[in-house]
């Protein structure tokens with residue numbers, strides 16, 4: 001692996017192509033990503049699908065193709081469709097929360113293109129095939145999505161994930177995989193009950209996001225991080241948890257979370273670095289990435305823009 005922070009292609013080259021499509025993954029691979037991210041949800045017939053949401057309506061034409069198949073909340077769930085049905089969908093650029101327009105207006109047009117849903121197996125075969133044809137060793141970075149919800153729906157998505165990874169030869173900490181999850185209880189179960197020996201990343205959210213029952217306020221302390229380190233190899237914090245924006249003409253101020261995590265022996269891979277959605281306090285993408293790398297010393301970056309991030313890392317030497 002390179003002697004610089006790891007480049008993790010967040011949902012693929014999602015700054016340029018609809019997220020989690022094969023096209024977005026191939027482009028991120030070509031741009032030089034070290035790891036490609038997969039979000040993992042289960043279909044009705046228990047096939048693992050690469051999809052950020054447990055719903056399909058923000059990124060596909062499901063409502064047109066299967067108008068009667070929504071739940072009472074009006075949403076269309078991956079879990080309610082068999083793979084054969086999911087294969088008929090056209091995947092498009094992400095819509096915003098109320099589906100009134102694109103989530104990122106400057107990106108790939110929502111009404112253009114012809115993209116399909118991707119299974120985890122299909123994506124692993126793409127990455128392994130490219131690794132063979134290029135001689136590189138690009139890794140996987142799967143996220144177990146909503147494990148408690150999946151269990152309510154009658155499926156153990158973590159067990160299914162570990163079985164597929166094992167089938168493709170990913171078994172130990174030496175293999176190029178990080179498994180990530182927001183749910184700390186689930187990550188404990190993955191390590192303990194399921195006996196997973198892969199590297200694990202504890203994602204850190206905010207308590208009001210409703211991602212899981214995990215208490216992230218408690219986690220963001222020295223003691224909380226020591227607990228995380230009993231199970232995981234690193235954390236994936238939200239970038240805004242790592243700093244306070246600069247006062248006028250000043251420098252951003254570290255929250256201390258990176259140092260506490262390093263003291264606990266944890267790697268730190270923050271999300272998400274987006275050139276078209278800069279977090280508060282940064283005026284350019286170069287300034288953003290270079291501050292997190294040089295000042296905070298992060299070990300990896302989730303980014304929608306692998307190419308631009310690599311440009312900054314190269315310029316830092």
Ligand code: CA
Pocket residue numbers: 037038039143
């Ligand atoms: Ca994710």
